[in-house]
Amino acid sequence: MSNTADAIIIGGGIHGASLAFHLGQRGLKSLVLEKKTLAAGATGRSSGLVRMHYDLEPESRLAWKSFEYFRHWKDIIGGDSGFTRTGFIQLVSENYEEALRGNVAMHQRIGIPSLLIDPEDVRRLAPFFRTDDFNVAAYEPESGYADPNAVAASLMDAAKRFGARLVQDCAVTGIQLASGKVSGVSTSQGDFSAPIIVNAAGAWAQSIAAMAGVDLSVDTWRHDVAFVRQPKSIPANYPTVIDNIHSMYFRSETGGLTLIGLEDKNPIGESPDGFTDRAQPGFVERAIERICERIPSMENGDLHSDQGGYDGISPDQRAILGQIGPEGFYAQCGFSGTGFKIAPAVGLCMSELIVDGAAKTVDISPFDPHRFERGDLLKAEHAYEDIWH
DSSP: OOSBOSEEEEOOSHHHHHHHHHHHHTTOOEEEEOSSSTTTTTTTTOOOEEOOOOSSHHHHHHHHHHHHHHHTHHHHTOSOOOOEEOOEEEEOOGGGHHHHHHHHHHHHHHTOOOEEEOHHHHHHHOTTSOOSSOSOEEEETTOEEOOHHHHHHHHHHHHHHTTOEEEOSOOEEEEEEETTEEEEEEETTEEEEOSOEEEOOGGGHHHHHHHTTOOOOOEEEEOOEEEEEOOTTSOSOOOEEEEGGGTEEEEEETTTEEEEEESSSOOBSOOTTSOOSSOOTTHHHHHHHHHHHHOGGGGGOEEEEEEOOEEEEOTTSSOEEEEOSSBTEEEEEOBTTOOGGGHHHHHHHHHHHHHHSSOOSSOOGGGOGGGTTTTOOOOOTTOOOOOOO
């Protein structure tokens, strides 16, 4: 195996695979170095939501471009993404109704199929939902969820067709520099050389950046999920939901299950190598209590399983994309729990930045890694409350 490549990508999650694919389309051969196995980190623990509803326009634009991939996965990438169209509903309290209206208007301006609906509309879509605690909701009829492991695997397979290589069980232990430029990496499997190194290491991104002498503004965030067996009164598929009223998101899952994630009391700053086979204590009880608030008949369900995971989180809970530190060193991390659905477009835009000097498909300059030094944190025009607190 050759130890030289056009680019080294550290991290074998969906973002590493997406970048390897898009760089391959531009004629660059990548080495993807993964300390465990493909999708072993945040990707494999992702809830897989595919929706375009963000309160920051560049994120919605990335999600909209990525949706083109999910909708035509077999033709663009090959293989299977597991995309399931359920429709998507965003619920907010009355304090954020105007923000919701403003964001739907922004989505519609972009071209996203998004509309405002009322509680009666929600009852028609999901008669078993409680609908007496909101006045308006956002609805994306084309959205749903996909299979994160299948997405990462098919992206990596597509990247390999362009000459990319995946090296698993390969922990990066150092980044080599020469005359202010990156030149390669040291790993548990020897040294590898490339003039471009991309930090797509997710929850491990801060420690990887430090190897290049970079103080990257990214920490770890823990995300737990529970899977509940639905009672027979609930259909197999129903709309995917982000319920800001209850700091929760949920969706149907194959096998008659509902996946539940919570957006509060998620620890920040823990080791990304922490125990993730089960959720943290108390999580399941809180998740079940909240899902029963929105779907009262879920009282007749029962717990199937639960698990944890870690992702990287930035100070403004937005992605970190761009060159930082020595020449040839790039960050593609800090997705703060929402990176799955935008990964295809991020890989495309990062490949444009690396090869052409700037992204043209979507302007990713707002996600510049240097914004934190400037105190220029990203804030939406119609912002919702901070989550993952």
